Amino acid sequence: MIPRYSRPQMTRIWEEDNKYKIWLLIEQYACEAQAKLGVIPASVAEAIAAKGVVNAAKIDEIERVTKHDVIAFLTNLAESIGDEARFVHQGMTSSDVLDTCLAVQLTQATNLLVEGLDRVLAALKKRAFEYKDTPCIGRSHGIHAEPITFGLKLATFYAEFTRAKERLLFARKDIATCAISGAVGTFANINPFVETFVAEKLGLAVEPVSTQVIPRDRHAMFFSVLGVIAASIEHLAVEIRHLQRTEVREVEEFFSAGQKGSSAMPHKRNPVLSENLTGLARVVRAAVNPALENVALWHERDISHSSVERVFAPDATIALDFALHRLGGLLENMLVYPETMQKNLDQLKGLVFSQRVLLELTQSGCSREDAYTLVQRNAMRVWAGDGTFIDLLAADADVTRYLSVEKLQPLFDMSYHTKHVDTIFKRVFG
Secondary structure: OOHHHOOHHHHHHHOHHHHHHHHHHHHHHHHHHHHHOOOOOOHHHHHHHHHOOOOHHHHHHHHHHHOOHHHHHHHHHHHHHHHHHHHOOOOOOHHHHHHHHHHHHHHHHHHHHHHHHHHHHHHHHHHHHHOOOOEEEEEEOOEEEEEEEHHHHHHHHHHHHHHHHHHHHHHHHHHOEEOOOOHHHOOOOOOHHHHHHHHHHHOOEEOOOOOOOOOOHHHHHHHHHHHHHHHHHHHHHHHHHHHHOOOOOOEEOOOOOOOOOOOOOOOOOOOHHHHHHHHHHHHHHOOHHHHHHOOOOOOOOOOHHHHHHHHHHHHHHHHHHHHHHHHHHHHHHOEEOHHHHHHHHHOOOOHHHHHHHHHHHHHOOOOHHHHHHHHHHHHHHHHOOOOOHHHHHHOOHHHHOOOOHHHHHHHHOOHHHHOOHHHHHHHHHO
């Protein structure tokens, strides 16, 4: 992932130094377990811990000859620990190192993603309570529907990202498995105790059956969860983009001193952060389909998954990490315009209360079909600019036959639509 959309905390997880540090630990812990079993001397693990050093550039140089990264790593490791190297990697296969390492890296990455989600959730909760009772128009098909509050809109997203966090925590648990089972996963040349020992040391669960590789349905589920989180990010980003449109302008991204919106038009204040989030969401979701395709490996293993994961495991986690923190900052600093929300609510001159008039007519003895006709014909006149909704209803004898002017007036009360906001907030926030 390019530096522009990367946070150093996340990129460090995918750097060669961290990868080889994990590889070293896997080999060291495996040797400790083998020593406990009496298979190799205890001095081997001690040598790795005390003298084991690898150099990424040297490994690359060796790999250009061996065409195998784990062999290149082991060759380089042998240079620092000497004769003890003959006991390293006994009974293991490359995937034992690669897949277990990937599990550690994905777990580390998920921990950072959880932090990002927590920042988004905290910002959503704070802003939701800040605007819990601020009325705004709810829209369906992009058209004014009925009143809601802006806090309720944000509470909806809080609930969505709460589900995202629950899924991510499950995905972290599901992906955090260790496989040290040797060629084709039979433990023929290595005791299962080694796997259990290494797993405990690394904070992983034991993979129940690993056919030389950890089953890729785990990875498919993990990256699918990342894709759903990305979709939620875009969902909120698109909402902000719509609400910032000049014709709406109910919210706006913070525009800092010295910021420029356009190279050509000095007046522009564009929703660039939320537009950027839409783009990053596409990057993360792009990992989902390849992850699903990686499930169907040949027999006990092939490496068709390997090149795919080397690209999208870093890119998807780095992009999502950056997006979550960008979204958190956007929400924390977002400008909200309650006056404009009220102005937009009033724009249709009372039409947003049409359903309540419809229901009250039916309660007063009018059939639903006739009530709908009466309400709609007056509503269409408002669309045409003939007056306010309540005035037109009050002048319609077919309406006042069921509802007097005195009975019509309370039907245009905003509080009717917000009376259950507290109930919803208790459901969402506890």
